[in-house]
Amino acid sequence: MAAPEVLESDLPNAVALLKNLQEQVMAVTAQVQALTKKVQAKAYPTEKGLSLLEVKDQLLLMYLMDLSHLILDKASGGSLQGHPAVLRLVEIRTVLEKLRPLDQKLKYQIDKLVKTAVTGSLSESDPLRFKPHPSNMMSKLSSGGEEEDEAEEGQSGASGMKSGKGTAKKYVPPRLVPVHYDETEAEREKKRLERAKRRALSSSVIRELKEQYSDAPEEIRDARHPHVTRQSQEDQHRINYEESMMVRLSVSKREKGRRKRANVMSSQIHSLTHFSDISALTGGAPHLDEDQNSTKKRKKIAKKGQKKKGFRRRR
């Protein structure tokens, strides 16, 4: 009903398109013929090339052939239902899709090769330029052999002695001038800030925020203490030693006191009702944690109170 009218209006369009198609086909045929001549004249040897690219080339060619076969059939009015070429096309297509990740992996290598082929030399920032050159190193064996040859040529005994020394030179350590180490206040501040930042990042506040905004599923695991204090590290070391040597180490009074203090600090109710200090991340005055300076203070006080009378066992 409406079909013949639509067809009539489309006729001039179709004719123009067909003419275009014809011209393009002629240009492509000319190019393909030139390429075929070159390949037959063995201008492109591919034995030493990447086999993956060869496989891809062959697959693409087969794909094109099948596609053109289908177009031919369709153009002469046949139907594509159950055409064997369709199955072949599907197979080749799946193989090409599967080859795509391999292609990704080789991308860097291929790009580099192409660049090298085009520019003729390695680029400046190529890491291959920094590989070790063993030929540049001095070989101890070869130098000894050379000097021995000289002695054998009939030189005096003195030079023979010299050659003996030359093979085994005495090691003279380099003379270095000791330099005074000055950790400025600014550097110390920076270090403290770094440490406080790291501690704040692993505090409960930040962790809960992370859990809230991340898409990852919630993990419930038997995790170790996020703040690895010195005491917990020592405890871990002790446990490892005991289990590997199958012995039990005795705990001194001082060690017991330290452990009790560490336990008390971690099990305080203060940690439940107060958020940990994240001022390092937000900026602002940090308030010092107890275990940071306590060892230093205690050492100073102990030294003051200790008298040298007699030998006091402090175990």
Place this chain on the structure above:
Amino acid sequence: MVSDVLHCGRATVPKTEIREKLAKMYKTTPDVIFVFRFRTHFGGGKTTGFGMIYNSLDYAKKNEPKHRLARRGLNEKKKTSRKQQKEHKNRMKKVRGTAKTIVGVGKKKE
């Protein structure tokens, strides 16, 4: 080996029971198994200790330290008193060389 014993709600498990359990696990008799050094973690519920399993009781008798064998009644120590031992040693100090062996024995017989 190191063994972790989990015993919720119970006091520390006695060594005999642990030996029996290990015997079942490793398909041996409990008399070649020696366990020692069990320590219960704070709060209860978990104990960690060491254990050894020998191929035969003869090997065990050769390789185990005397006190562990004594615990099982396989090794009896002499019960010389400490005082006597110290007196013997002091008598030995007065003599030099092979005469030491003679001295101690002679005095003891008196």
